[in-house]
Amino acid sequence: MQMTEQQHSVERIFRDYLEQHGHRKTPERFAILSEVYAHEGHFDIERLYGRMKKKNYQVSRATLYNTMDLLIECDLVRKHRFNDTQSWFERAHAYRQHDHVICDVCGNVAEFCDPRIQQIRNNVSEALGFRVRSHALHIHGTCAACQAKREN
Amino acid sequence: MQMTEQQHSVERIFRDYLEQHGHRKTPERFAILSEVYAHEGHFDIERLYGRMKKKNYQVSRATLYNTMDLLIECDLVRKHRFNDTQSWFERAHAYRQHDHVICDVCGNVAEFCDPRIQQIRNNVSEALGFRVRSHALHIHGTCAACQAKREN
């Protein structure tokens, strides 16, 4: 399998993280990392499980959950809870910070960026002495397509 | 039971909503609304269930879930998903818009306000033709108290 520059880079980050924390460098963990970085967009555990199964690299759901925790710890993955019950994930390294717009009619999730969010983070940090690690801004409503459909 | 001005107000909103949508005005629904507005802060279904039981006004969990959906529909309640599995709720009427700062160490949730979030909402609305209904901004990290503890 040909690896991109980026894949090498995230693999190194993960490897360093595992070593520094006394975790083992198992093939499953790197296979999962690779699969996560092979796609853009959001996924849940079930979808990731299906993808790996299809590629004949099946790992247990338990291992997927465990590995997600590790990847979140070292900031290679972000975890989201939108409206539904399950957790959604996305790769996080080298992707500029962004937030999410969720259509409550069709369930579609879009992304957007706004620099003001960084200012808000700084404010909270200063005002409360809070050490900010991450944030999630979810804007809910109805997307343009669903508005149009509804009017017909 | 003495009712505040506000309780009358939210009850009227709920009553109107139920009538306009052909839902029945059951005593359970109004008892739940009243209990929700009797406390500030966040609560989950189990806590609400416990409170009502203690006051000898027990309703089933199923009815609590159903009624929460109605109250969310008419903007009298907001629902949140923080980090844990269950949903958290809070009363929403006549309380100024605010967002949440979550300490991932102790789990404590604080509130803050920032007018820039409204500007971001407007931007998204204009840029994407998205009809914004609500938003949730969660800032995660470590609170001042937990930082202090950790340093000792």
Added chain:
DNA sequence: GTTTATGCAAAGGCTTTGCATTTCA
């Protein structure tokens, strides 16, 4: 050789659902 990770299946927790009973309109 130890100790940690994996995989499987079972258990857990929150939420939804089905159905009989009650109650609002």
Added chain:
DNA sequence: TGAAATGCAAAGCCTTTGCATAAAC
């Protein structure tokens, strides 16, 4: 009286856990 809401218990779904097996170190 008829349709909708309630309550209870069971089922569902996602996630975590326990334990035997396998594999890093």
